[in-house]
Amino acid sequence: MNVSLLDLNKQYENLKPQIKQAIDQVLDSQAFIMGNEVHELESAVASLTETKHAIACASGSDALLLALMGLEVEAGDLILTTPYTFFATGGAIARLGAIPVFLDIENDSYNLDPKHVLSFMEGRHPLNKKEGMSPSAVKGIMPVHLYGQTADMRALSNLAKRYGIFLVEDAAQAIGAKYQGQQVGSFGQAACFSFFPSKNLGAYGDAGMIVTNDDALAERFALLRLHGAKPKYHHKFVGINSRLDTIQAAVLNVKLPHLLSWSSQRKDVADTYRNLFESLGIVAPKATDLTDNTLVLPAAPYGTEENGGKHIYHQFVIRVNKRDELQQFLKDKGIGTAIYYPIPLHEQECFAHLGYSPSDCPNASSAAKQTLALPIYPELERIQIEYVVNCINQFLNT
Numbered sequence: 001m002n003v004s005l006l007d008l009n010k011q012y013e014n015l016k017p018q019i020k021q022a023i024d025q026v027l028d029s030q031a032f033i034m035g036n037e038v039h040e041l042e043s044a045v046a047s048l049t050e051t052k053h054a055i056a057c058a059s060g061s062d063a064l065l066l067a068l069m070g071l072e073v074e075a076g077d078l079i080l081t082t083p084y085t086f087f088a089t090g091g092a093i094a095r096l097g098a099i100p101v102f103l104d105i106e107n108d109s110y111n112l113d114p115k116h117v118l119s120f121m122e123g124r125h126p127l128n129k130k131e132g133m134s135p136s137a138v139k140g141i142m143p144v145h146l147y148g149q150t151a152d153m154r155a156l157s158n159l160a161k162r163y164g165i166f167l168v169e170d171a172a173q174a175i176g177a178k179y180q181g182q183q184v185g186s187f188g189q190a191a192c193f194s195f196f197p198s199k200n201l202g203a204y205g206d207a208g209m210i211v212t213n214d215d216a217l218a219e220r221f222a223l224l225r226l227h228g229a230k231p232k233y234h235h236k237f238v239g240i241n242s243r244l245d246t247i248q249a250a251v252l253n254v255k256l257p258h259l260l261s262w263s264s265q266r267k268d269v270a271d272t273y274r275n276l277f278e279s280l281g282i283v284a285p286k287a288t289d290l291t292d293n294t295l296v297l298p299a300a301p302y303g304t305e306e307n308g309g310k311h312i313y314h315q316f317v318i319r320v321n322k323r324d325e326l327q328q329f330l331k332d333k334g335i336g337t338a339i340y341y342p343i344p345l346h347e348q349e350c351f352a353h354l355g356y357s358p359s360d361c362p363n364a365s366s367a368a369k370q371t372l373a374l375p376i377y378p379e380l381e382r383i384q385i386e387y388v389v390n391c392i393n394q395f396l397n398t
């Protein structure tokens, strides 16, 4: 049997006529840039995320950059963030000459740990000893909702308010996820989504979105993606070209009404994995309990359904001791997996000048060595999940 990490063909097969028709309509209209479909998508995303404004742009990475530009992040500003994320999170901060302050993650959620944010802001975090790392230089916090599970938003937004700094959510992997009943996207000044093809809501190319409840910021974001011009050829500030192609919006408009049911199918896949692994008795409760014969399942530390949490399972990530060997073993069995992320940002060459050592964020460094993403997508069949689980069980028992 072959089980690929992600198979987008089945989704396309199911939506083919509608998607072709939507693309055809754009071709007939010849309105390739910022056509009606773009504004339709913006309204739909604002409504889905329960925010006031949604501003479409060319990618999730640009959404992060535009959000920070709109919030007037400047050279030398400190932005507190997680090192355990896709590169774009730290990249957007560094692109503006600001300094990403990588604070360690929680071992169970893999998300930014609010207690390190607090200690940094109180000036008692070990990183405060470095030059320039003073709490007064901090302009904002940028948590990531990794793998589709929210960060601890109550704690993080309270800290942002207490210290008068902004909060921007990198929600690229988490559209539709909830924390205590509240949609991600509305916890801070702005939030960013990605519609990269492999995301839960994927375009047929690059696409992104910023959402905000702030009218003035919404206007700034909208202008910044058009080189800061209003009206045309009158530039209030220096922006970038980051419009969303109408064709991508048309594809996303066809897909968006299915997002809720795709998320619940993903949850079903995750529950099936969970039940099968648990019935085999190979689950360790926490990373610190891991043995060579056990694995750790994705946790829901503050994201259980009882308290209004919703994990949208962008990825289903397990944790094991002999991760690389397991990945090779599964590959030989025809099973695709992925490592998100093999090198945390505080260990990246391009940030070497910031002087981090792996021991500055030990949880992130250890997660990078032990996590493995298993196949997950709405159309994944039970028989495929059983095969994956049985192969992993075989590996852990030999």
Ligand SMILES: *Cc1c(COP(=O)(O)O)cnc(C)c1O
Pocket (backbone or CB within 6 Å): 059, 060, 061, 062, 085, 086, 088, 089, 144, 170, 172, 173, 194, 195, 196, 206, 207, 208
């Ligand atoms: C995908 C992703 C991005 C960037 O999105 P693109 O659309 O690929 O530019 C940013 N942050 C995180 C956490 C992501 O997963």
